Amino acid sequence: MDFRFTEEQLLIQDVARRIARDKIAPSAEHHDRTGEFPLDNIRLLGENGLMGIEVPAEYGGAGMDSIAYVLAMVEIAAADAAHSTIMSVNNSLFCNGILTHGSEAQKQKYVREIAEGKEIGAFALTEPQSGSDATAMRCRAVKQADGSFVVNGKKSWITSGPVAKYIVLFAMTDPDQGARGITAFLIDTARDGFHRGKTEPKLGIRASATCEIEFADYVVRPDEVLGAEGQGFKIAMGVLDAGRIGIASQAIGIARAAYEATLAYVRERKAFGQPIGAFQMTQAKIADMKCKLDAATLLTLRAAWLKGQGQKFSTEAAVAKLTASEAAMWIAHQALQIHGGMGYSKEMPIERYFRDAKITEIYEGTSEIQRMVIARNETGLR
Numbered sequence: 001m002d003f004r005f006t007e008e009q010l011l012i013q014d015v016a017r018r019i020a021r022d023k024i025a026p027s028a029e030h031h032d033r034t035g036e037f038p039l040d041n042i043r044l045l046g047e048n049g050l051m052g053i054e055v056p057a058e059y060g061g062a063g064m065d066s067i068a069y070v071l072a073m074v075e076i077a078a079a080d081a082a083h084s085t086i087m088s089v090n091n092s093l094f095c096n097g098i099l100t101h102g103s104e105a106q107k108q109k110y111v112r113e114i115a116e117g118k119e120i121g122a123f124a125l126t127e128p129q130s131g132s133d134a135t136a137m138r139c140r141a142v143k144q145a146d147g148s149f150v151v152n153g154k155k156s157w158i159t160s161g162p163v164a165k166y167i168v169l170f171a172m173t174d175p176d177q178g179a180r181g182i183t184a185f186l187i188d189t190a191r192d193g194f195h196r197g198k199t200e201p202k203l204g205i206r207a208s209a210t211c212e213i214e215f216a217d218y219v220v221r222p223d224e225v226l227g228a229e230g231q232g233f234k235i236a237m238g239v240l241d242a243g244r245i246g247i248a249s250q251a252i253g254i255a256r257a258a259y260e261a262t263l264a265y266v267r268e269r270k271a272f273g274q275p276i277g278a279f280q281m282t283q284a285k286i287a288d289m290k291c292k293l294d295a296a297t298l299l300t301l302r303a304a305w306l307k308g309q310g311q312k313f314s315t316e317a318a319v320a321k322l323t324a325s326e327a328a329m330w331i332a333h334q335a336l337q338i339h340g341g342m343g344y345s346k347e348m349p350i351e352r353y354f355r356d357a358k359i360t361e362i363y364e365g366t367s368e369i370q371r372m373v374i375a376r377n378e379t380g381l382r
Contacts, residue, residue, distance in 0.1 A: 005067065005071070008064060008068065009064070009065070009067050009068045009071055010071075012049065012050070012053065012062065012064060012068045012071065012072050013068070013071035013072060013075060015048050015049075015050070015072075016048075016050055016071070016072035016073075016075035016076055017075045019041075019044060019045065019048060019050070019076075020075045020076050020078065020079035020080075021079065023041055023044060024038075024041055024076065024079040024080050024083050025079040025080065027041065027080075028079060028080035028082075028083075028349070028352070029349070029352075031080065031082060031083075031206070031207035032080070032082065032206050032207060032352055033206075034207075035199070035201075035206045035207060035209075036207060037162070037163055037207060037208075037209045038080075038082070038083060038086075038207050039163070041083060042083070042086055042087075042117055042120070043117045043118070044117070045076070045083070045087060045117055046115070046116045046117010046118060047116070047117060049061065049062030049064075050062070050072055050076070050087060050117075051087060051090045051091065051114065051115055051116065051117040052090070052091065052095055052111070052114065052115025052116065053068055053069040053072055053091055054066060054068075054069055054091065054095070054096065054099075055091075055095050055099065055111060055115040056099075059099070059107050059108065059111040059112050059115060060111065060112035060113070060114075060115040060116040061095070061111075061115040065304075065308045066245065066304035066305070066307045066308040067301060067304050067305060067308060069091060069245070069246070069249070069304065070245065070248075070249045070300055070301060070304045072087075073087065073088065073091075073246055073249035073250055073253065074249050074250075074252050074253040074256065074297075075253065076253065077249065077250040077251075077252070077253025077254055077257075078253040078254070078256050078257040078260075079253075079257075080207070081204065081205050081208075081250060081253070081254050081353075081356035081357075081359075082204075082205040082206060082207035082208040082356070083207070083208075084249075084250045084253060085159060085205050085208040085250065085359075086120070086159070086160055086208055088243065088246035088247060088249075088250060089121065089122060089123055089159045089160055090114055090115075090117075090120065090121050090160075091246060092239070092242050092243040092245070092246040093121075093122075093123035093168065093239055093240075093243050094114055094121030094122065094123055094166070094168055095111050095114060095115055095121065096239055096242050096243075097123075097168050097184070097226065097235060097238075097239040098110050098111050098168070098186070098226065099111065100235075100238065100239075101184070101226055101227035101231075101235050102186075102226055102227075103223075105223065106186060106223075106226065110166050110186055113165070113166075114165075114166065119164075119165040119166065120160045120163045120164045120165060121160070121164055121165070121166050121167070121168070122158050122159060122160045122161050122164035122166075122167040122168070123158075123159070123167070123168050123239070124155040124158050124161075124167050124168065124169045124170065124187075124213060125137075125155070125170045125236055126155060126156055126157045126158075127139060127153070127154060127155055127156055128154060128156045128212070131157075132365075132366060132368075132369050134170070134179075134182075134233065134236065135178050135179045135182070135233065137153075137170065137171070137172055137182070138153055138154075138172070139151065139152070139153025139154065139155060139169075139170075139171040139172060139215065140152055140153055140171060140172050140173075140175075141171035141172065141173050141183060141185065141220065142173075143173065143229075146222075147222035148219055148220060148221050148222060149171075149173065149183075149185065149219070149220040149225075150217055150218070150219055150220075151169070151171055151185070151193070151215040151217075151218040151219075151220060152215055152216060152217060152218075153171065153214070153215055154212060154213070154214045154215075155169070155212065155213050155214075156212045157200070157210055157212075157363075158210060158211055158212070158213050159208055159209075159210050159363075160208070160209060160210075161196060161209065161210060161211040161212070161213050162196055162199050162209040162210075162211045163209055164189055165188070165189055165190070166186060166187060166188060166189065167186075167187040167189060167213070168184060168185075168186060168187075168226060168239075169184065169185045169186075169187045169215075170182055170183070170184055170185075170232045170233070170235075170236050171183060171185060171232070173229060173230065173232075174230065177230065179233040180230050180233070181230060182230070182232035182233040182236070183225060183229050183230060183231070183232040184225070184226035184227055184231070184232040184235045184236070185220045185224055185225060185226060186220075186224045186225075186226055187218070187220070187224075188224075191218065191219075192218070193215055193216050193217050193218030193219065194213070194214075194215060194218055195213065195214045195215075195216065196211050196212075196213055196214075197211050197212035197213065197214065198211060198212070199211050200212075202359075203355050203358065203359075204352070204355035204356040204357070204358060204359050205356055205359055240364055240365060241313065241314045241317045241318075242307065242317070243364045244303075244317040244318060244320065244321035244364055244365060244370075245300060245303050245304050245307065245313075245317050245320060245321075246364075247321055247324075247325065247360055247363065247364045248296065248299075248300040248303070248317070248320040248321045248323075248324035248325070248360075249300055249324075250360060251296065251321075251324035251325045251327065251328035251357065251360040252293070252296050252297050252300060252324050252327075252328070254328045254332065254353050254356050254357050254360070255289075255292070255293050255296065255324070255327055255328040255331040255332065255357070256293060257349070257353055258328075258331050258332045258335040258350065258353040258354075258357075259289050259290070259293055259331055259335065261335060261339075261348075261349065261350060261353075262286070262289065262334070262335045262338050262339070263277075263286070265338065265339055265342075266282055266286065266338060276338070282338060285334050285337075285338060288334075289330075289331045289334055289335075292323075292327035292330060292331060293327060293331060295323060295327070296320070296323050296324035296327040296328075297324075299316070299319055299320040299323050299324070300320040300324055302316055302320070303316040303317045303319070303320040314373065314377060315373070315374055315377040315378070318365070318370045318373040318374050318377075319370075319374060321360075321364070321365065321370055322367055322370035322371065322374070324360070325357075325360035325361045325367060326361060326367060328357040328360055329357045329358060329360070329361055331357075332350075332353045332354040332356075332357040333354065335350050335353065335354075336350050336351065336353075336354050
């Protein structure tokens, strides 16, 4: 295996690092405290190709690969996880699904503005009563004689929902068929019948706007069906496989930020006449943090490489997401413990890393779901 990155991959990593250092990190505390959506920063990311990294140039993207996406995501997440959440949804859940299953006209219409960061995309699968059990959805799309669909129902926890122009929606078109009765649609949020609920007050990733959305007799035209009718569940699961690489990358960025802050702290903070990094118990924590961070990074790069090669990567993406998210939570926990009272204070970013890390164990498939995916793929048992 060649562990060297290409010049193009290193270039986009450097672009992401500079934006993260110069624009995102200085405003991270403000956006976390206020929950203000970082629109100017998101547009800057788009102008530099970071909102459509794997999107071909003809659709407004950077035309790069999955490894480049991981490298860029880590840099943005290390500065602020909320920014990386917005970036991940645009790249992995919105653009990826349309590029994979959309028509040429759909790619031209829906992908370009999103990949360029001029508009924001969202992904609507979860409902108030159906999180991990996506087939229990109640949102209905009833087909009409002219081939259009009328949509009614609610979706919850929609990342970027308050600001999205377009949304990839999954709704039940044939309840008797279960998973095979779900269809994907492309939604224009400016149209009658679409309503946004209140922005959710979250524990972490607070600048990543999230809300409930509702459809009341919203009409979807035939050319706004994504993929084939009844293929929505298959589309959603494929998109989530790719999305898990993005969330694993986000978790690595959070973990790296917490780890690097801890390294600096244990070198400077003194107790009993010496730096606390000289204490054996602290050194053990540092060693374990380093091992978990490196393992998560390599597993995520493996999943990204397989995706880029056109090979199956469902298991590897689940392994990466599970390992990275749990590593981020553990590393952030240890970082806070080592910082003591200062880590608990909002004067330092450690408590933000701790709050932000938790969501990586929940969205785009909980840790429990990842274990189920991995075990089922390994055993072949359902």
